[in-house]
Amino acid sequence: YEAKKRAGVTGKVICVGSRDKTIQRVKDANLADVYIKANATDAIELLEKVSEATNGEMADVVINVVNIPNTEMSSILMTKNQGIVYFFSMATSFTKAALGAEGVGKDVTMIVGNGYTKDHAAISLNIMRESQVLRDIFTELYA
Numbered sequence: 001y002e003a004k005k006r007a008g009v010t011g012k013v014i015c016v017g018s019r020d021k022t023i024q025r026v027k028d029a030n031l032a033d034v035y036i037k038a039n040a041t042d043a044i045e046l047l048e049k050v051s052e053a054t055n056g057e058m059a060d061v062v063i064n065v066v067n068i069p070n071t072e073m074s075s076i077l078m079t080k081n082q083g084i085v086y087f088f089s090m091a092t093s094f095t096k097a098a099l100g101a102e103g104v105g106k107d108v109t110m111i112v113g114n115g116y117t118k119d120h121a122a123i124s125l126n127i128m129r130e131s132q133v134l135r136d137i138f139t140e141l142y143a
Helices: 002-007 020-028 043-053 072-078 094-104 120-130 132-142
Strands: 014-017 034-037 059-064 079-087 109-112
Touching (some): 014 043, 120 132
Parallel strands (some): 014 034
């Protein structure tokens, strides 16, 4: 939701998911511009699909929130040089990420998410108040 809002009319938000149900939920909520069904551990598949979706430009920012290991290279390869990869998964191996980026010659900034940022609770609640579609998804998943 926030990515789509901040990308505006000139940006492109790409959603990658492994399950049809997840991708359909995001489509129904109109939270992305491009939807890719793929295995997050298949770095070459994602490199090719994101390259196609971006006409070879790749992503400025990649946010990795998967709950499985071995997705570091997919995130790195999807990101353009001088782009940002935000690893927000406890399954991330930072050794794999650092050595992988070096091994393929990708100059990307890697950020580690820790679950806290100033005013995060207020920001989260404001987003939920602002977006009925996110409230509906949250209710569907957690109520």
